[in-house]
Amino acid sequence: MGTTSIIWFRKGxxxxxxxxxxxxxxxxxxxxxxxxxxxxxxxxxxxxxxxxQFLLESLADLDASFRARGSRLLVLRGKPxxxxxxxxxxxxxxxxxxxxxxxxxxxxxxxxVRQLAETAGVEVHSPVSHTLYDxxxxxxxxxxxxxxxxxxxxxxxxxxxxPPAPAADPPEKLPPLAPQAASLAAAACSVPSLSDIGYPPAxxxxxxxxxxxxxxxxxxxxxxxxxxxxxEKPKGNPALFLRPATTVLSPYLKFGCLSPRMFHAKLQxxxxxxxxxxxxxxxxxxxQLLWREFFTLCGAAIPNFDRMEGNPICRQIPWVxxxxxxxxxxxxxxxxxxxxxxxxxxxxxGWMHHLARHSVACFLTRGDLWCSWExxxxxFDKYLIDADWSLNAANWQWLSASAFFSQxxxxxxxxxxxxxxxxxxxxxxxxxxxxxxxxxxYIYEPWTAPLSVQQxxxxxxxxxxxxxxxxxxxxxxxxxxxxxxxYDAGKAAAAGHTAAAATAAAAAGADGASGSASGSxxxxxxxxxxxxxxxRKS
DNA sequence: TAATTGTTGGCAGC
DNA sequence: GCTGCCAACAATTA
Numbered sequence: 001m002g003t004t005s006i007i008w009f010r011k012g013x014x015x016x017x018x019x020x021x022x023x024x025x026x027x028x029x030x031x032x033x034x035x036x037x038x039x040x041x042x043x044x045x046x047x048x049x050x051x052x053q054f055l056l057e058s059l060a061d062l063d064a065s066f067r068a069r070g071s072r073l074l075v076l077r078g079k080p081x082x083x084x085x086x087x088x089x090x091x092x093x094x095x096x097x098x099x100x101x102x103x104x105x106x107x108x109x110x111x112x113v114r115q116l117a118e119t120a121g122v123e124v125h126s127p128v129s130h131t132l133y134d135x136x137x138x139x140x141x142x143x144x145x146x147x148x149x150x151x152x153x154x155x156x157x158x159x160x161x162x163p164p165a166p167a168a169d170p171p172e173k174l175p176p177l178a179p180q181a182a183s184l185a186a187a188a189c190s191v192p193s194l195s196d197i198g199y200p201p202a203x204x205x206x207x208x209x210x211x212x213x214x215x216x217x218x219x220x221x222x223x224x225x226x227x228x229x230x231x232e233k234p235k236g237n238p239a240l241f242l243r244p245a246t247t248v249l250s251p252y253l254k255f256g257c258l259s260p261r262m263f264h265a266k267l268q269x270x271x272x273x274x275x276x277x278x279x280x281x282x283x284x285x286x287x288q289l290l291w292r293e294f295f296t297l298c299g300a301a302i303p304n305f306d307r308m309e310g311n312p313i314c315r316q317i318p319w320v321x322x323x324x325x326x327x328x329x330x331x332x333x334x335x336x337x338x339x340x341x342x343x344x345x346x347x348x349x350g351w352m353h354h355l356a357r358h359s360v361a362c363f364l365t366r367g368d369l370w371c372s373w374e375x376x377x378x379x380f381d382k383y384l385i386d387a388d389w390s391l392n393a394a395n396w397q398w399l400s401a402s403a404f405f406s407q408x409x410x411x412x413x414x415x416x417x418x419x420x421x422x423x424x425x426x427x428x429x430x431x432x433x434x435x436x437x438x439x440x441x442y443i444y445e446p447w448t449a450p451l452s453v454q455q456x457x458x459x460x461x462x463x464x465x466x467x468x469x470x471x472x473x474x475x476x477x478x479x480x481x482x483x484x485x486x487y488d489a490g491k492a493a494a495a496g497h498t499a500a501a502a503t504a505a506a507a508a509g510a511d512g513a514s515g516s517a518s519g520s521x522x523x524x525x526x527x528x529x530x531x532x533x534x535x536r537k538s
Numbered sequence: 539t540a541a542t543t544g545t546t547g548g549c550a551g552c
Numbered sequence: 553g554c555t556g557c558c559a560a561c562a563a564t565t566a
Contacts, residue, residue, distance in 0.1 A: 149563065150545075234546030282545045291545080355546060362547095406561035410547040417547080480559095487561075 002029035004178045005095040006087070008080075009035045009073075010106065011130055012099035013058040014211040015065050017166035017259035019127040024097035025170060030178040032091060033066050035059055036084075037077045040105065042197055046378075049199045050350035051251075051385045054209035058255050059191045061210030069174040074181060074189045077197075081112045088120040091178040097125040099256065102135055102300035103389045132163035132260050132293050135300045146301040148313060148404070150282050153294040162268075166261045205350040205385055207251060214252035218263060221247045228270050229278035231285040238353035239422035241345065241430060247285075248351060250386035253292065260289055292391060299390025306393040307374060313403045316493075317486040319365070319372035326371050328469055329364050330379050335461075335468035337428045337435055337444060338418035339363050344431040350385035355417075361399035362412040366483055368475050373400035401483065408483040411476050415444045434465050 007024035013035075015021065025031050041047060041055075063073035076083050087093065096117050101110065110126070117124050128134040139146060141160055147153040176182070195201050207213075222228055236245030252258040267286045271278045281287030304310040308317070327333075332340035332347075342356040352360075357380075363369065364376045373396040380396070381387045397403035418427070425443035429436040435443060437457040442449035447461045447468060454460050461467055 151543090151564085232545085236546090287545075358546070401561085405544085406563095407544085407547085409558080409560055412546095413548060416549085484560085 003027060003095055004030040004032070004091060004093050005097060005175075006032045006034050006084075006091075006093055008084070008096060008098040009033065009059075009062065010098060010101060011254070012256035013055075013062050014214070014257055014259060015062075015069075015170050016211070016215070017129060017262050018099075018170065019129050019167045020097040020099045020125065021170055022167055023125040023127065024095065025174055028095070028175045030091075030181075031071060031175040032087075032093070032177055032181045033062075033071060033073045034087070035062075035073060035075050036080045037075060037192070037197065038080055039078070042199075044199055046382055048203075048347075048350070048383045049194060050203040050205040050383065051387060052197070052199055053194060053203035054205065054207065054251055054350070054385045055255065056191055056194065057209030057213075058211070058257050061212050061257075063191055065211065066174065069170070069172060071174045071177065073191070074177075074184070075191050076189055077192075080109060081116065084113055085116045085120060087181070088117070088122055090184075091181045093120070093122050093178075095123050095125070097127075099130055100126045100128045100134075101130060102296065105389075129167070129259065129261070130256060131296050132264055132289060133157070133160065135297045138297055139301055146297050147294070148298075150291070150294060153297070154281055154290060157290060157293070163261055163264060166259055166265055203350075204348050207248060207349070207351060207385060209251070209255065209257065209385075211252075211257045214249065214257035217247070217252065218249060218258060218266065221249070222266055222270065225270050225273070228267065228285055229274050232279050232283045233288065233354065234283065236353060236355070237421045238355035238359070239418060239427035240353070241349075241427060244351075244353060246288075246353060250388075251351065254386045254388045260292065264289055292388075295394035296388075296390045298394055306377065306389065308372065308402065311403075314397055315402045315486065315490050317366075317400070317402060317483070319370060321371050321375050322369065325369045325469065326364070326375050326379070328466075329360070329369060329371075329376075332432065333466050333469075334363070334369075334414075335447065335466040336363070336414040336472070337425070337432055337446060337465075339414045341428040341431040346380075346383045348431070350383055357395070358399055359412045359414065359417055361396060363414055365396075365400035366408055366479055367411045368414065368470050368472055368479070370475075370479055370482070373397060373402060376400075406487075408487070409480055411480065414472055419444050432465075434459050 005024035005028040007021045012018060012020065042052065059073060059075060066072050076087070084096070088096075096113075098110070101107070114124055138156060138160065142156050147156055193201070194203070233246075238245070249258055249263065253260055253263070264286065267289075271286070278284065279287075281290050298313075299305045302311065302313055308314050329339070329343065332343045334340055339360055342352050342360045345352050345356070361373070361376055364371050365373050377392055377396045380392055384392070394404065398405045401408035422428075424440045425435075425438070428443055435446060435457075438446050438449065438459055439453060439457065442453060446454070446459065446465060449457070449461070451460075459465050
């Protein structure tokens with residue numbers, strides 16, 4: 001009996017370093033490359049046009065690559081749990097291969113598909129290639145629990161050793177489609193247009209999807225080896241938008257147009273040429289891949305990772321979701337140009353610099369508006385072309401000081417933070433054209449401009465551009481006090497879970513801690529009587 | 539128990 | 553452009 005394989009694409013939209021594709025092609029008489037447009041991922045009110053456009057471009061590129069190898073991509077529509085059993089039968093499928101995925105939706109879907117495959121007598125291969133390491137392996141090596149700090153994660157990865165090398169390239173000539181699939185191929189199973197699937201005809205992102213773009217972009221950024229070796233994440237300029245300060249490889253990694261193992265191997269190659277003279281994780285370029293790895297592991301191992309309630313690592317904070325605030329934030333109407341420009345870049349391009357994301361995330365949650373990080377997460381998930389379930393949830397928890405990060409007293413200023421990088425406000429002028437003629441002196445705080453200046457700039461505050469919806473100077477202090485209260489309540493609740501004796505001990509411990517805190521300030525002198533100062537910025 | 543460190547704060551004062 | 557303070561968290565190390 002002959003072998004008929006399906007390589008089922010979901011993420012991993014590439015031919016390079018694709019072990020599932022190799023497993024599918026291995027000794028197969030027929031190979032059917034398949035993508036299923038799941039209605040779950042095509043909801044215009046929840047998933048914006050830019051990311052869907054990026055997906056369709058990636059599929060078109062994948063199709064072209066298969067055609068160059070004597071095959072083609074088949075794009076079907078519907079729920080995979082319904083489409084797959086149908087084609088198993090129609091195409092005479094004996095083997096199903098797909099890249100492993102740890103997101104909750106994918107977990108459920110794939111568990112069902114495995115059962116359906118078993119029922120149909122179809123063997124299943126599901127290798128790991130979306131991440132550097134197999135999350136289950138990392139978890140096992142860490143005693144079944146995910147590390148919760150980057151340091152702990154880095155230590156774990158160091159102990160495990162280098163990730164697997166990228167898989168070999170697929171053969172120049174791939175097995176043909178199954179005859180039944182080939183006849184179907186004449187009909188409607190091409191990559192659809194945006195309008196075919198209920199979206200506006202075009203998005204507005206300048207970033208184009210696909211493996212070809214991904215490899216070209218990687219080559220472009222890696223060609224400057226000095227830049228690669230000197231890369232230090234927090235030092236980038238979030239206001240650069242013509243050539244961003246980071247690689248913008250995130251959307252390609254999200255969809256798997258680029259293999260993280262390939263990117264990692266290229267980085268290690270460049271580092272080795274420089275004999276150790278390069279930046280290190282967590283700030284280096286390689287470190288950025290490790291962050292992705294760390295948060296993906298957390299997402300895979302922590303229940304309810306995209307929610308506050310029922311999420312064991314997330315602090316319970318009494319956010320108040322004010323619908324008007326959330327909408328103003330989403331639609332660039334907060335009255336703070338730095339914040340509104342970033343949100344405009346998000347809606348227009350589907351991408352912003354990491355520090356820009358920090359600014360707006362802090363502003364929505366603990367900094368200014370006191371809305372839940374889950375509300376912000378949904379907006380990011382709608383517009384970002386690189387929206388990744390685990391990374392989005394992790395970063396929102398980080399920025400809202402709900403998990404991973406606890407220094408809630410460090411608040412980004414919606415006025416001064418951007419000014420450090422872009423004194424003239426070119427970034428604001430570009431993304432908020434209504435402010436393009438506002439003098440630099442007022443562009444971060446246009447409500448302070450005299451009326452005559454507003455008139456000359458053609459932008460009246462309160463009419464052409466909104467007044468600030470909150471007073472940052474006031475609310476950020478109030479919010480800090482609320483954070484303090486929420487943290488204290490959390491500690492009290494944790495203490496309440498312990499036995500009576502332990503509670504008493506915890507109370508004594510709390511007293512001791514507060515005493516030691518003031519003591520350390522008083523006794524902080526070291527040698528010259530000055531408190532020990534640690535370098536925050538190099 | 540104290541000190542140190544943690545990818546990425548703001549601000550006054552010099 | 554640098555230093556030190558603000559009022560202060562939590563995990564790890566010594």
